[in-house]
Amino acid sequence: MKKQQLLVVGLGFVVLIGFFFFGRTVPTQGDKPAASATGDSTKLDFPAMLAIAKQKITPTQLAYVTQLEHAVVRGDVLTQQIQAYRQLAAFWGDTAKIFVPYAEYTALAAKLENSKKSLTFAANLFFEDLQTVQEAPLRSWEADQAKDLYNKVLTLDPADDSAKVSLGSCYIFGGSGSPQETMQGILKIREVAQRDTANTYAQYMLGLAGIVSGQTDKAIDRFQAVLRHDPDNLDVQxxxxxLYEEKGDRESSRKAYLNLRSTYTRLVSSGKLKSDTSFLKEINKRIRTSPGIQ
Known part of the structure; x- marks a missing residue:
């Protein structure tokens, strides 16, 4: 998936177990996160999250995890630690299917390896997941992990514009929502967009920032900039x-929805896109229900 197609949506020492699964479950109304020992109920702690995750695996699996956690022995400790972290990440990702320990162990291995490729991969894990997380404390924690990793990428390669844009996006979509933090993220992305107007990733994320901050016209301008360089981007269309419909511009909304359907049909007909009946159904529904659309 292209980064510019990413969708953005929308505790302490003990957190809801459901937060940490692939396909997270909805907690019951009676579930309450406990405050941390420091009194900050919004600050997450990985060891505590890991302890909760371990409650969801079998005794045999727990023994395997414990063995890996103590796998460092005499000799090439760094190499062994990297290998152990990778094995732990594989277990939590492939077998247990619990995201937080999978991503964290992937990140720990990447930090020890200290290569741009591994650090970027780990950072992207957190960044992409935080955009689907509705629980603010977990989203903030994942953003902090991603920021740390992207900063390490930029230490190795200060010219990596994708890392700069993703870093800025973490402040916008994973932060506290304060105007100061949002602006800090926007400035980081805008630096790239102003220097490279053809950078569709930067333009796209600034468009999403416009939506988050309620600046509809600015979001429209950024998305139009994306389409000038990537005219077949269905998400942006x-x-x-x-956005046009939201602001009451019926004529522009009509043209945009019809253009979206035309682009989708053309891409499917040319074999560039697999047919998705649910997507086409949604487009047609919006065309039927939107004012002024025929």
Whole structure:
């Protein structure tokens, strides 16, 4: 998936177990996160999250995890530690299917390896997941992990614009929501967009920032900039159509929805895109229900 197609949506020492699974479950109304020992109920702690995750695996699996956690012995300790972290990441990701320890152990291995490729991969894990997380404390924790990793990438390669944009996006979509933090993220992304106007990733993330901050016209301008360089971007086309409709520009909304359907049909017919009946159904629904659309 292209980064510019990423969708953005929307505790302490003990957190809800459901937060940490692939396909997270909805907690019951009676579930309450406990405050941390420091009194800060919004600060997450990985060892505590890991302890909760371990409660969801079998005794045999727990023994395997414990063995890996103590796998460092005499000799080439760094290499062995990297290998152990990778094995732990593989277990939590492939077998247990619990995201937080999978991503954290992937990150720990990447930090020890200290290569741009591994650090970027780990950072992207957190960044992509935080965009689907509705629980603010977990989203903030994942953003902090991603920021740390992207900063390490930029230490190795200060010219990596994708890392700069992703770092800025972490402040916008994973932060506290304060104007200061949002602006800090926007400035980091804008630096790239102003220097490279053809950088569709930067333009796209600034468009999403416009939506988050309620600046509809600025979001529209950024998405239009994306389409000048990537005219077949279906995600951006739909976002534009929605924004036009939201601001009451019926004519622009009509054109955008019809153009979205035309682009989708053309891409499917040419074999560049696999047919998705649910997506086409949604487009047609919006065309039927939107004011002024025929």
């Amino acid at each position: 739909m976002r534009l159509a929605d």
